[in-house]
Amino acid sequence: MSESAIITTNNVNLWYHEKQALQSVSIKIPRNRVTALIGPSGCGKSTLLRCFNRLNDLIDHVKCTGEITLDDENIYAPSTDVVTLRKKVGMVFQKPNPFPKSIYENVAYGPRVHGIRDKAELDRIVEQSLRHAAIWDEVKERLNDSALGLSGGQQQRLCIARTLAVEPEVILMDEPCSALDPIATAKIENLIERLKEDYTVIIVTHNMQQAARVSDYTGFMYLGRLIECGKTGQIFEHPKEELTENYITGRFG
Amino acid sequence: MAEKFHTELNNLRADTLEMAHLGRFMLRTAVDALIRQDAELAASVVAQKEEIHQMEVRLEEHCYHLIALNQPMAKDMRVIVCTLKVITASLRIGRYGKVIANIVKEISDKPHIANLMSIPHMADLVIDMVDDAVAAYESDNLRLIDDFSSRDDTIDALRHSIFREGISYMMEDPKNISRCTHYIMVARYLERCADHACKIAENVQYMETGERVEIH
């Protein structure tokens, strides 16, 4: 991978209590590209994703070693401000989780927390974020309605808009489409394609076709290790490792 | 689900092998008919044209069906791509058998000139190549095809020598023209069959390793 990396991990190990969930994972995440993480359930995809914005810190008895840098700065350094880190590295979860507030408030929440008070400025951010998340046209007439009244696919795009509102550099998505129907999924996939112009996207998915469709790079994980990472075309046409080959052709998993 | 797909993929390969064997059989039989000047044997080859054509249609459909329903990836995808090429190559080889069989009918009235020159020998070499390419497809054994480039050179050289020899017989006696023209055409068809064997070999290489190679 010769592209410039925005996130680099070097020999990352992670334990939950005694149980090791990541084993010397070294990966480079190219900037302004979509990287997919695939692998059987329990192989550590979500764990690795959560390392990138230190969400694992919130879990008890987690021990992490190794180095993770974002823009060449060690995110586990004592000087790192976790709030700023999570602003730079946003996350979208499997189940859409809008706040039980209006559509507008869901998107305005982050910028407010980060100190933006000006109404016109908030309006601008809300509109732009909703546009970027390809949901503006569907909600612009009802910004004050409850977000919980939206369909699952709309809620997920609203959550993406909420993430975009704080202007992150990286967006982590953990199975963002697994609760959505094919049409809502297609909308999110189209959105991911556009997002990479301005952001770096890392997506965990169980759907191999989805990984193949949306990503530029794919990493295959197995039992806490990164087995292989490369251009998506190469991984799905002729992976180097037999383990990868067997997994993506459904011979185990 | 994956298991069912892999069973179907194995069946597809087995059926494709059967088609490849039929194509090879048509070519071998046509050459035998030519050597023995056996018009009846030649007619049996022509009669198989319909069968191999139907196999092609059926197997291609099976490939498309498997792609549409399973979105195959990695080796599975490469197996189907290779299989499609084996299907096409086998059809062509069978059709060249038919074309040679048609020639037998036209020239079985008089004895061969110069014992068909090197045609029988060339045919043996070509059919060996077809056999090895198809066996490589069957067994994933790349060693069977690793010398295809030089074997293909030999075939080209033989075609050229048959061409020159044919011309010299034509110059000796214009009554040889029609017969020798047929020989030259047969050599040309055999050379094309070797090219199809090379195509199969290239695709078996891709199926096994993911690398695209070109055999000249």
Ligand SMILES: Nc1ncnc2c1ncn2[C@@H]1O[C@H](COP(=O)(O)OP(=O)(O)OP(=O)(O)O)[C@@H](O)[C@H]1O
């Ligand atoms: N909070 C936790 N406490 C203890 N163990 C955990 C915790 N979270 C994950 N694990 C364990 O760590 C390993 C990796 O889990 P992780 O959730 O990262 O896998 P995953 O690849 O995301 O799986 P899935 O595809 O099922 O989401 C698993 O063995 C899991 O049981």
Ligand SMILES: [Mg+2]
């Ligand atoms: Mg997970």
